Amino acid sequence: MTTLTWQSVQAEALRRIHSREWPPGAQIPNEAELAMELGCARATVNRALRELAEAGLLERRRKAGTRVSLHPVRKATLEIPIIRKDIESRGFAYGYRLLEQREGHAPADIQIAFGPPMRQAMIHVRALHLADSAPFCLEDRWINPAAVPGITTVDFAGQSANEWLVQNAAFSGGDFGFGAVNADEIAARDLGCTPGAALVTVERTTWAGSLPITSVRLSYAPGYRMLTTI
Amino acid sequence: MTTLTWQSVQAEALRRIHSREWPPGAQIPNEAELAMELGCARATVNRALRELAEAGLLERRRKAGTRVSLHPVRKATLEIPIIRKDIESRGFAYGYRLLEQREGHAPADIQIAFGPPMRQAMIHVRALHLADSAPFCLEDRWINPAAVPGITTVDFAGQSANEWLVQNAAFSGGDFGFGAVNADEIAARDLGCTPGAALVTVERTTWAGSLPITSVRLSYAPGYRMLTTI
DNA sequence: CAGTGGTCTAGACCACGGT
DNA sequence: CCGTGGTCTAGACCACTGT
Numbered sequence: 296m297t298t299l300t301w302q303s304v305q306a307e308a309l310r311r312i313h314s315r316e317w318p319p320g321a322q323i324p325n326e327a328e329l330a331m332e333l334g335c336a337r338a339t340v341n342r343a344l345r346e347l348a349e350a351g352l353l354e355r356r357r358k359a360g361t362r363v364s365l366h367p368v369r370k371a372t373l374e375i376p377i378i379r380k381d382i383e384s385r386g387f388a389y390g391y392r393l394l395e396q397r398e399g400h401a402p403a404d405i406q407i408a409f410g411p412p413m414r415q416a417m418i419h420v421r422a423l424h425l426a427d428s429a430p431f432c433l434e435d436r437w438i439n440p441a442a443v444p445g446i447t448t449v450d451f452a453g454q455s456a457n458e459w460l461v462q463n464a465a466f467s468g469g470d471f472g473f474g475a476v477n478a479d480e481i482a483a484r485d486l487g488c489t490p491g492a493a494l495v496t497v498e499r500t501t502w503a504g505s506l507p508i509t510s511v512r513l514s515y516a517p518g519y520r521m522l523t524t525i
Numbered sequence: 526m527t528t529l530t531w532q533s534v535q536a537e538a539l540r541r542i543h544s545r546e547w548p549p550g551a552q553i554p555n556e557a558e559l560a561m562e563l564g565c566a567r568a569t570v571n572r573a574l575r576e577l578a579e580a581g582l583l584e585r586r587r588k589a590g591t592r593v594s595l596h597p598v599r600k601a602t603l604e605i606p607i608i609r610k611d612i613e614s615r616g617f618a619y620g621y622r623l624l625e626q627r628e629g630h631a632p633a634d635i636q637i638a639f640g641p642p643m644r645q646a647m648i649h650v651r652a653l654h655l656a657d658s659a660p661f662c663l664e665d666r667w668i669n670p671a672a673v674p675g676i677t678t679v680d681f682a683g684q685s686a687n688e689w690l691v692q693n694a695a696f697s698g699g700d701f702g703f704g705a706v707n708a709d710e711i712a713a714r715d716l717g718c719t720p721g722a723a724l725v726t727v728e729r730t731t732w733a734g735s736l737p738i739t740s741v742r743l744s745y746a747p748g749y750r751m752l753t754t755i
Numbered sequence: 756c757a758g759t760g761g762t763c764t765a766g767a768c769c770a771c772g773g774t
Numbered sequence: 775c776c777g778t779g780g781t782c783t784a785g786a787c788c789a790c791t792g793t
Contacts (some may be wrong), residue, residue: 520704
């Protein structure tokens with residue numbers, strides 16, 4: 296007998312879901328029964344179904360068993376690469392230009408994102424990422440110097456704050472937001488687009504435990520799209 | 526002795542990564558060694574490290590062992606709820622209005638998204654999703670009737686195509702993209718915003734195997750943001 | 756209380772891919 | 775070749791939760 300892989304068990308479960316053999320809302324056999332029916336160990340069934348549950352196709356609860364989701368919440372995983380990698384993977388040459396680096400006090404919306412008011416001056420960095428010499432992405436970043444010792448002496452003219460922080464500041468997690476804005480005069484000038492153009496914006500605040508490290512807002516040149524599969 | 530959970534093994538691994546005990550780029554002990562050191566089974570170590578590898582923090586290769594990623598590609602998971610659920614979870618009352626439903630031939634960009642040219646007429650649906658009676662999201666959808674038998678007789682005035690399809694068309698996967706556009710005259714009128722306003726757009730094409738089912742473009746009213754954590 | 760999923764274990768075999 | 779991760783198995787105990 297050929298031993299089943301968890302992938303084949305998962306494929307069989309997907310087939311039954313798609314064929315309506317297990318219709319939406321229905322309860323499916325429990326792990327022990329499936330293992331016996333398919334001829335594999337329960338752990339294999341568990342591995343297969345666990346992933347489907349994580350993907351939102353199944354809902355599992357102890358004692359209540361496993362059901363096919365009525366309203367599957369599709370989950371798309373976005374990869375958040377370093378901007379340089381993003382540009383290079385699109386087949387362009389990467390370029391970088393520091394626009395501004397100074398200390399100052401963050402505007403209210405950044406302070407709110409950081410939670411407790413930061414009394415210390417923060418570091419403000421504005422930079423432009425280029426793809427084949429064309430503006431690709433405008434970076435507007437605030438860094439909490441208290442979270443990153445030694446940062447006040449770093450010059451971000453040669454290396455982007457993005458990459459420096461990845462290598463020098465261990466972070467444990469972050470918030471991530473995504474939206475659209477009309478380019479203001481300054482962004483339009485830096486990105487070489489018309490004022491009012493619709494820009495994709497990505498905002499990210501990263502933390503080391505409960506200590507905010509940095510908050511960055513990326514504005515992408517018009518036409519930028521993020522792609523993934525579900 | 527208390528048995529370790531895979532979560533605690535994972536937490537210990539994360540601690541070593543964040544503390545630079547396992548610095549970026551370094552090779553870490555193999556599974557058998559870690560299992561012995563921590564006092565658990567190798568399968569437990571495997572489960573813990575596999576998830577970290579999936580998250581992009583570790584890179585694992587047979588024979589070569591496991592290394593801490595130099596440039597961790599953070600992966601953010603976006604949940605793609607049914608629009609009604611999205612609106613309700615934001616605390617608004619959901620409303621829906623069908624704007625247009627007819628048969629016709631899709632524009633070139635949709636046909637390209639669908640791959641092989643669709644010779645049969647497709648169904649075009651335009652609808653508006655409302656949050657507390659205010660326009661929230663404009664839906665522009667093309668449906669392949671060959672993939673969804675019986676759809677030509679469905680009236681989407683009462684139920685959104687979104688929900689009808691979820692319940693009646695099994696799909697196996699899809700492409701997902703999002704970007705930003707300036708509202709054109711029509712979108713501005715339907716969404717009640719000014720022409721030129723920056724709108725978040727989500728485009729999704731879903732498939733049943735290799736058969737395209739539907740391609741939808743959602744344009745969200747100004748101010749919409751998608752949020753997640755990494 | 757009892758059924759179900761969640762997890763751990765010890766051992767085994769195998770696939771991949773550096774060397 | 776052979777070390778390493780990937781996976782399967784059979785059995786066990788436990789945590790949660792519906793009844």
